Amino acid sequence: MHFNFIPGDIPLPLPTGGFDFLVPFFHGLLVVSWVVHILFINVLLGASLASVYFNKRGARDHNPVFDRVGYLLTTPVTISENMGALWGVAPLLLVSVLFTPLFYSAAVMNSPQWLHIIYGNIVAFLCSYLYKFTWHKLEDRKSLHIAIGTISVILFFSLPPVFMATVQLYFTPSTWEQGTNFWSALLRPDTLFRLAHFYLATFAVSGVFMLLYGNAKRK
Amino acid sequence: MFDYPIFDMPMFGHRLIFAFDAIVHVFISHGAAVGGSIVLVLAQWFAIKNNDRKFDELAYKILFTFFILATAIGALTGIGIWVHVNIINPAAIGALLRVFFWKWFVEWIVFNVEMVFLLWWFLTWKKYPLGTPGKTFHFKLGVTYAVSSWFTMAIITAILGFMMTPGQWLVSEFPAKPDYLAALFNPSWIPSLGFRTFFSVAWASAASMFLAWFFAHDDEDMRQYAMRFFGRILWVAVPVFLAFGYWYYLQFPQAAKDMFPIGAVTRQLAGNPMAVWGLTGGLAAFVVIGGATLYVRPKHAPLAVAVLLLVGCMGLIAEFERVREFVRKPFIIYGYMYANGVRVMDVPVLNRDGFLKRAAFVPDELKTVTEANKLQTGKLLYEMECRYCHTVDGVNAIKARVKGWDEAAIYHRIGSLNSPATPFMPPFAGTDDERHALAAYLASLNTTPALAAQH
Structure with a gap:
C-alpha cells in the first residue's frame, strides 16, 4: 500500500494517565456512543420524513387520522434531533482524540462542505421547529406547512453524505492525493454504498420505532 | 510538523467565519441557556410563591424562545466551535483535546443531564399548572437544568482560561508530560468563571426584558411587573460581573493587557482613545439608557428602548470576545503554540x-x-x-x-x-x-x- 501523505501525531500523550487499558476502553466507548447516536439519527430521518408524508396524505385524503399521526411524530423528531446531536458529541470527541491527524486531515480535505453539518443542521432544526409549532396555525395553509417540513427533511437527509465522506476518507489515508476533496470522497463506491446502506437502514429502524411508538401511544 | 492539508477560506478568512460561529454561540449559550435558566428558574419560583398565573405564562413564553434558540442554534454552534477549529487550526484543538479530554468528557455527561432536563422542563411546563402538587416537582426540573447548564460553562471556561494563562502545565517538554490539574486550575479560571456567570445572568435578564416588551405588550401591568423583576436581577448582576471582570483582567499577561485597545477596536483606530472609549462607553450607555428606561417607565417605554438594550448588550459581548481572542496573540495557547499552529x-x-x-x-x-x-x-x-x-x-x-x-x-x-x-x-x-x-x-x-x- 502506498501512502502519499503521512501526517504525524500530536506530541502530547493520549489522556490515559499511564493506564493503557483505557485505550481499548476509549474504542469501546466510541462504538457504543456511535451506535446510540446513529439510532437517534435513524429515528430523526425516518420520523421527520414520515411526518411530512402523513401530513400530506392527511391533507389530500381529508383524513384526520393521518394528520394526527403526522403531528404525533413531531415529538420524537424534537427529541431525536436534540439527543442525536448530543450523542454525536461523544464519538466526535473520542475519534478526535484517538485519530487526531487522520480525522482532522479528512475534515480539512472535505471543507468547506464539512461546515454544512453545522449550518445545514441549524436551518434544518429551525425549520423542523417551525413545522412542529405551526401545525395548528397553518391548518388552512397546508402547502406552505408541508413545504417547511419538506425543507427540514431535505436538509436532514443532506447531512449524512458529509459525515460519510469524512469518515470514509479518514479510514483510508492511502487514497489521499493532492486534489482529494469532498466530491471525490463522496462519489467513491465505498462511500456511496455505505450511504445507500445507511439510508435503507434508516427506514428499517424507523419502521421498528414507529411500531413501538404507535403501540405506546395507543395505550 | 505541519501535519494537515490546507483549507482556504477566500474573502472572509478563517477568523471571521470562526468569530461568527463563536459569538453567536456565546449570545445564546450565555443568554438563553446558562443565564436564561437561572433567570427563568427565579421567575418560576416567584410565580409559584405568589401563585401568579400570568407571570408563570410569561416565563413560559420566554422559555419557549430560549428553548428554540438554545437547542437549534446554541448547542449546534457549540459543536460548531470544534468543527470550525478542526479545519482552521487542527494542531491547536488537537493539543487542547489531549490535555482536556476528561474535562470535556465530564462536560458531555453533564450536557446530557442539561439537555434531558431542559426537554423535560420545557415540554411538561403546561402539564403541571400552577397550584397543582406537581408544580414543585416541575420547578426542580428547572433547577437541575440550571445547575447542569452552569456546570458545562464552568468546564469550558477552564479551557478558555488555560489558553490565555496556562500556568505551569507542562512538566516536561520531551517526552511531553502535562500536569492536568495545573491546566484545570489555571490562574484565570475562577475569576473568568465568576465574570461569565454574572454577565450571563445580566444578559439573560436584559434579553428577558426585551422579550417581555413583546409578550406583555397588551398587559401594561404585567409588563411593569416583568420589567421590575428582570430589571432588579440585571442591576444586581452588573456590578458583580464588573468586579469579577476586574479580577479576571488582573490575571492577563502584561503583553496581553497592552493590546486591549487594538482588540477593542482595530489597529488603525487603537491610537485614538476616543475610538476605544467611545465604542465601549457608547455600548454601555445603550445598556444603561435602555435598561433604566424599561425599569423606570415600563408602561411607556417604546420598542426602540428595548432594542437599544439588546444592541448594547450584544455589542459589548461581541467586543469582549474579540478582545479576549485578540490579546492572546501571537499565541493560541499562551507560550506553547502560536496562533498559526506552530509550537514555540x-x-x-x-x-x-x-x-x-x-x-x-x-x-x-x-x-x-x-x-x-x-x-x-x-x-x-x-x-x-x-x-x-x-x-x-x-x-x-x-x-x-x-x-x-x-x-x-x-x-x-x-x-x-x-x-x-x-x-x-x-x-x-x-x-x-x-x-x-x-x-x-x-x-x-x-x-x-x-x-x-x-x-
Whole structure:
C-alpha cells in the first residue's frame, strides 16, 4: 500500500494517565456512543420524513387520522434531533482524540462542505421547529406547512453524505492525493454504498420505532 | 510538523467565519441557556410563591424562545466551535483535546443531564399548572437544568482560561508530560468563571426584558411587573460581573493587557482613545439608557428602548470576545503554540531544517525551495503560516498590506514580524531560502497577480 501523505501525531500523550487499558476502553466507548447516536439519527430521518408524508396524505385524503399521526411524530423528531446531536458529541470527541491527524486531515480535505453539518443542521432544526409549532396555525395553509417540513427533511437527509465522506476518507489515508476533496470522497463506491446502506437502514429502524411508538401511544 | 492539508477560506478568512460561529454561540449559550435558566428558574419560583398565573405564562413564553434558540442554534454552534477549529487550526484543538479530554468528557455527561432536563422542563411546563402538587416537582426540573447548564460553562471556561494563562502545565517538554490539574486550575479560571456567570445572568435578564416588551405588550401591568423583576436581577448582576471582570483582567499577561485597545477596536483606530472609549462607553450607555428606561417607565417605554438594550448588550459581548481572542496573540495557547499552529519549541528546528520539509502534505518536489518553484513554495508557506489571520484579497488582505513594497523590503519585514510594531504576529518559521520564497510570492501578488494565482 502506498501512502502519499503521512501526517504525524500530536506530541502530547493520549489522556490515559499511564493506564493503557483505557485505550481499548476509549474504542469501546466510541462504538457504543456511535451506535446510540446513529439510532437517534435513524429515528430523526425516518420520523421527520414520515411526518411530512402523513401530513400530506392527511391533507389530500381529508383524513384526520393521518394528520394526527403526522403531528404525533413531531415529538420524537424534537427529541431525536436534540439527543442525536448530543450523542454525536461523544464519538466526535473520542475519534478526535484517538485519530487526531487522520480525522482532522479528512475534515480539512472535505471543507468547506464539512461546515454544512453545522449550518445545514441549524436551518434544518429551525425549520423542523417551525413545522412542529405551526401545525395548528397553518391548518388552512397546508402547502406552505408541508413545504417547511419538506425543507427540514431535505436538509436532514443532506447531512449524512458529509459525515460519510469524512469518515470514509479518514479510514483510508492511502487514497489521499493532492486534489482529494469532498466530491471525490463522496462519489467513491465505498462511500456511496455505505450511504445507500445507511439510508435503507434508516427506514428499517424507523419502521421498528414507529411500531413501538404507535403501540405506546395507543395505550 | 505541519501535519494537515490546507483549507482556504477566500474573502472572509478563517477568523471571521470562526468569530461568527463563536459569538453567536456565546449570545445564546450565555443568554438563553446558562443565564436564561437561572433567570427563568427565579421567575418560576416567584410565580409559584405568589401563585401568579400570568407571570408563570410569561416565563413560559420566554422559555419557549430560549428553548428554540438554545437547542437549534446554541448547542449546534457549540459543536460548531470544534468543527470550525478542526479545519482552521487542527494542531491547536488537537493539543487542547489531549490535555482536556476528561474535562470535556465530564462536560458531555453533564450536557446530557442539561439537555434531558431542559426537554423535560420545557415540554411538561403546561402539564403541571400552577397550584397543582406537581408544580414543585416541575420547578426542580428547572433547577437541575440550571445547575447542569452552569456546570458545562464552568468546564469550558477552564479551557478558555488555560489558553490565555496556562500556568505551569507542562512538566516536561520531551517526552511531553502535562500536569492536568495545573491546566484545570489555571490562574484565570475562577475569576473568568465568576465574570461569565454574572454577565450571563445580566444578559439573560436584559434579553428577558426585551422579550417581555413583546409578550406583555397588551398587559401594561404585567409588563411593569416583568420589567421590575428582570430589571432588579440585571442591576444586581452588573456590578458583580464588573468586579469579577476586574479580577479576571488582573490575571492577563502584561503583553496581553497592552493590546486591549487594538482588540477593542482595530489597529488603525487603537491610537485614538476616543475610538476605544467611545465604542465601549457608547455600548454601555445603550445598556444603561435602555435598561433604566424599561425599569423606570415600563408602561411607556417604546420598542426602540428595548432594542437599544439588546444592541448594547450584544455589542459589548461581541467586543469582549474579540478582545479576549485578540490579546492572546501571537499565541493560541499562551507560550506553547502560536496562533498559526506552530509550537514555540519547534521554531528553532523549523528554522534549521525548513518548514516545507516538515510539512506532511507538501509534495516531495516542493520540499526544497528552488528558483523554479519559488512562487509555488512561497504560496504554500503563506498558506501554512499566514492564512490563519490573513486572506489574499478579502478580510485583512495580505495583498493590501504589501502593496508598494518590493521583494527585498518584504523579505526584511518577514524577519521582524513579532516586533513591537506588530507584537500580535507570530515570528516567521523557516529557512532563509523559504523566507525569500515567501517574499517573492507576496511581492508577486501586486506585481504579477496572474502568475501568483497560477500557483
